[in-house]
Amino acid sequence: DDTFEHFHATMEDNPTIPNYEHALEDVLEENHWTRDNITFRREYLGEIAYDTERMIIPKRSYYKELPKDFHPTKCYIGVDYGWTDFSSFAPVLIDEAKKVGYVVHEWKANKTSSQALVDKMKALNETIHSKYNIPVEDIHIVADSSHQQISQDIYNQGITNIQNAYKLDENYQWSRLSEACACEELFILENGEIDKEADAVVWQWNQEKGCVIYKVDDDTYHPDILDSLKYAWNQYVTDRNTGC
Numbered sequence: 001d002d003t004f005e006h007f008h009a010t011m012e013d014n015p016t017i018p019n020y021e022h023a024l025e026d027v028l029e030e031n032h033w034t035r036d037n038i039t040f041r042r043e044y045l046g047e048i049a050y051d052t053e054r055m056i057i058p059k060r061s062y063y064k065e066l067p068k069d070f071h072p073t074k075c076y077i078g079v080d081y082g083w084t085d086f087s088s089f090a091p092v093l094i095d096e097a098k099k100v101g102y103v104v105h106e107w108k109a110n111k112t113s114s115q116a117l118v119d120k121m122k123a124l125n126e127t128i129h130s131k132y133n134i135p136v137e138d139i140h141i142v143a144d145s146s147h148q149q150i151s152q153d154i155y156n157q158g159i160t161n162i163q164n165a166y167k168l169d170e171n172y173q174w175s176r177l178s179e180a181c182a183c184e185e186l187f188i189l190e191n192g193e194i195d196k197e198a199d200a201v202v203w204q205w206n207q208e209k210g211c212v213i214y215k216v217d218d219d220t221y222h223p224d225i226l227d228s229l230k231y232a233w234n235q236y237v238t239d240r241n242t243g244c
Helices: 019-031 038-044 114-132 149-154 170-182 192-200 227-243
Strands: 061-064 074-080 087-096 100-103 107-110 138-143 163-166 187-189 203-207 213-218
Touching: 038 100, 074 114, 074 227, 087 114, 087 227, 100 227, 114 138, 114 149, 138 149, 138 227, 149 163, 170 187, 170 213, 170 227, 187 192, 192 227
Parallel strands: 061 187, 074 138, 100 187, 138 163
Antiparallel strands: 074 087, 087 100, 087 107, 203 213
């Protein structure tokens, strides 16, 4: 994030460790690591190195402009509510003939009031309808079920095509989303909010056993807009598979 000033230091810069290279070799030997180990590179060399084996969405399909042969017929808007955590919207335009989706807008913010969320949803709903010529009845809002009153307020404003997101079988939903991003079924904006979260959201790690635990590691990074995208994409795939 280039809005913050960055500082960087490693053991090499620590004046109390004059023979840091020997200390690094001791670290490698003690942990049975090679020099390309991700944790070693990140924690001891100060490099930006991602745990690709722990990343939930390691491969992604990007776009800069919507293709001319992309003809959206539906839209699924994933919604995640939060206060301390971020609220977020992730609208996915769907071309039903090609069975592909494009995320056309990204929004996330924390400490957003309920009324502000309702107003933003009304504006987004109207934009999707007018800009992409999607019928109102084909704009599906798939919302986090943790704040029912906000969804009810959206419904009371005349946006009735809103439903609770299915939140069970979470690992299966993550795998669906990951596969779609890797296989050019779902396209996102490079360096956008979704892309940044996908770099940071990882599975938990069992240090004692040295293995991945397939549960989101919220202590490392809590997904916000990725949750929104997960809700939207999984509802689309479910509707597609059931012929809805």
